[in-house]
Amino acid sequence: MFLDRFTLNVLTRSMIYAMLAITVDLLWGFTGVLTFGQAAFFGIGAYAAAMILTHMGASPGLIALAFALAIIVPMLVGLVVGWLSFSYKATPLYATVISLVLPIVTTQVVFSGGQWTGSSSGLVGYGTLPFGLVGFFRLAGVCLLVLTVAAWFFVRSDAGKLLVAIRDNEVRCAYLGLNPQRLKIALTTVLAGVAGLAGFLFANSSGVVAPEITGFVFGTELVIWTALGGRGTIIGPVMGTIGIDYLSANLSGELPFLWNLVIGTLFVAMIILLPNGLAALVAKFLPARRGAGAMRLTNLAAAGAQVTAPEEAALLSVKDLGKTYGSLKVLEGLDFDIRPGELVSLVGPNGAGKTSLMRCLSDGTEISSGVVRVAGQEINGRTPNEIVALGVGRKFQVASVFESLAVADCLRLALAARHRPSPVTRESDLALPTAALDILRLTGLDHMLERPVADLSHGLKQSLELAMVVALEPRLILLDEPTAGLTKTERTTIGGILQKLTRELGIAAIVVEHDLDFVRTISSRVVVLHQGRLVLDGTVDAVANSELVKTIYSGGAHG
Numbered sequence: 135m136f137l138d139r140f141t142l143n144v145l146t147r148s149m150i151y152a153m154l155a156i157t158v159d160l161l162w163g164f165t166g167v168l169t170f171g172q173a174a175f176f177g178i179g180a181y182a183a184a185m186i187l188t189h190m191g192a193s194p195g196l197i198a199l200a201f202a203l204a205i206i207v208p209m210l211v212g213l214v215v216g217w218l219s220f221s222y223k224a225t226p227l228y229a230t231v232i233s234l235v236l237p238i239v240t241t242q243v244v245f246s247g248g249q250w251t252g253s254s255s256g257l258v259g260y261g262t263l264p265f266g267l268v269g270f271f272r273l274a275g276v277c278l279l280v281l282t283v284a285a286w287f288f289v290r291s292d293a294g295k296l297l298v299a300i301r302d303n304e305v306r307c308a309y310l311g312l313n314p315q316r317l318k319i320a321l322t323t324v325l326a327g328v329a330g331l332a333g334f335l336f337a338n339s340s341g342v343v344a345p346e347i348t349g350f351v352f353g354t355e356l357v358i359w360t361a362l363g364g365r366g367t368i369i370g371p372v373m374g375t376i377g378i379d380y381l382s383a384n385l386s387g388e389l390p391f392l393w394n395l396v397i398g399t400l401f402v403a404m405i406i407l408l409p410n411g412l413a414a415l416v417a418k419f420l421p422a423r424r425g426a427g428a429m430r431l432t433n434l435a436a437a438g439a440q441v442t443a444p445e446e447a448a449l450l451s452v453k454d455l456g457k458t459y460g461s462l463k464v465l466e467g468l469d470f471d472i473r474p475g476e477l478v479s480l481v482g483p484n485g486a487g488k489t490s491l492m493r494c495l496s497d498g499t500e501i502s503s504g505v506v507r508v509a510g511q512e513i514n515g516r517t518p519n520e521i522v523a524l525g526v527g528r529k530f531q532v533a534s535v536f537e538s539l540a541v542a543d544c545l546r547l548a549l550a551a552r553h554r555p556s557p558v559t560r561e562s563d564l565a566l567p568t569a570a571l572d573i574l575r576l577t578g579l580d581h582m583l584e585r586p587v588a589d590l591s592h593g594l595k596q597s598l599e600l601a602m603v604v605a606l607e608p609r610l611i612l613l614d615e616p617t618a619g620l621t622k623t624e625r626t627t628i629g630g631i632l633q634k635l636t637r638e639l640g641i642a643a644i645v646v647e648h649d650l651d652f653v654r655t656i657s658s659r660v661v662v663l664h665q666g667r668l669v670l671d672g673t674v675d676a677v678a679n680s681e682l683v684k685t686i687y688s689g690g691a692h693g
């Protein structure tokens with residue numbers, strides 16, 4: 135009613151761009167994957183639609199085809215890009231570089247497309263949806279609103295927490311039995327489709343597509359708008375994009391030479407004054423959010439898969455295991471078995487190969503030679519999430535948790551591989567196996583379920599990680615120096631928990647430990663590693679009285 139034609143036009147475009155910025159934020163702000171590639175998916179969607187409408191016509195059937203292709207083609211490209219970017223052990227830099235290359239390649243393809251793509255002039259004058267200026271303004275507004283609300287619900291849901299978990303600690307996700315690579319590929323594919331939908335709206339509302347909308351400069355602008363609005367919030371990128379695009383459209387006409395300087399100064403000022411973006415400013419004026427309803431802990435019925443191996447059968451069997459880093463042999467000819475209920479301490483001087491052994495037992499791709507079996511199944515070549523599914527839980531030396539999440543969210547993620555979390559709601563009941571509940575009660579974490587993990591003490595983070603690993607209901611737990619940096623009381627608590635897990639629940643445990651008093655109190659067996667070889671395997675007393683072990687620890691045994 136009160137906007138002029140120019141403003142309607144600009145705001146329609148800004149709202150479509152804001153949809154795109156939400157996709158950038160879900161990837162970068164929430165999942166930690168910095169991407170410049172969303173412009174390419176947007177451009178591909180817009181060109182797919184414009185090419186159909188230009189070369190085939192704009193009958194209702196063809197408009198429907200243009201709509202379908204504008205979503206499907208970017209999704210297919212997104213699937214390939216996701217697969218290339220997130221293969222196992224690819225670094226985050228890899229994904230970012232691919233996201234840089236994608237818009238550059240897409241623009242080149244458009245340039246060399248001749249009359250099909252309109253080359254450098256783009257496509258114009260094709261038939262579009264018959265909505266008119268106001269109609270497209272409303273359509274863009276509704277689409278943006280629907281996407282904003284959907285994204286808002288999703289990031290607050292139990293499934294949405296997975297994105298932040300991947301950003302915080304992808305390795306821990308894999309060791310909770312999740313497949314972060316597959317999740318990121320799925321996210322890239324879906325968000326490429328959303329970007330394509332925005333491209334379809336753009337191609338129809340503007341009536342023109344040009345190579346710039348597929349390009350790297352536009353991809354970078356989207357990242358900047360998201361950062362200035364406030365990444366990791368849904369409303370931030372919407373405000374940043376609409377605000378800056380609208381201002382640019384107005385001021386670039388009136389101040390053609392000064393405008394870039396103005397926007398540059400604004401960026402610098404914002405980064406200094408509001409490093410968390412515009413959304414942080416808005417949050418200051420909003421009433422504080424009411425605390426979420428109390429989280430209720432309940433008991434999860436045992437999965438039943440646990441401790442099925444008979445006492446005498448080996449749960450873990452290691453045969454002639456070897457590990458090399460290049461030409462450096464760090465493990466050689468290791469042979470040992472572990473049965474259910476055994477608590478084996480792994481000791482040895484620094485550099486003996488203890489952590490390398492734990493790595494080989496929990497990530498089959500680390501094994502250089504030999505065979506490792508868990509409950510009779512060979513794990514060579516299997517990734518951590520596949521080995522978790524066989525019943526192996528790993529606790530790291532430095533507490534590996536999700537710092538940006540609440541305690542309850544971390545624990546729920548430990549169940550996510552078996553109980554699909556809701557993509558819409560955050561449940562108020564948290565059902566955990568009894569053993570995990572016991573750890574929470576013993577350490578007082580059961581009263582801190584809504585507390586951010588970043589606020590926990592070092593000892594509580596260690597206990598939380600242990601509770602997460604135990605919530606996986608493993609048959610074998612690998613623990614790397616679980617008492618490092620803990621107080622005496624905390625050590626006693628952890629020791630008691632480990633004894634209970636092994637003696638009462640029949641879980642097997644391998645504990646890397648330097649504290650020999652602790653080893654003496656908890657272990658049923660001790661394995662000594664020295665220079666990558668197993669030099670002794672026996673009871674605590676046999677090892678404690680061994681002359682060889684005394685010599686190794688005094689630095690006297692070489693070769």
Ligand SMILES: Nc1ncnc2c1ncn2[C@@H]1O[C@H](COP(=O)(O)OP(=O)(O)OP(=O)(O)O)[C@@H](O)[C@H]1O
Pocket residue numbers: 459462464482483484485486487488489490491
């Ligand atoms: N990624 C790697 N690349 C090359 N060499 C490595 C790598 N990781 C470990 N090593 C080497 O392998 C050997 C065994 O290391 P590892 O960390 O397994 O020993 P450790 O017994 O756990 O020692 P610590 O008690 O100090 O943690 C060391 O010589 C180490 O330098």
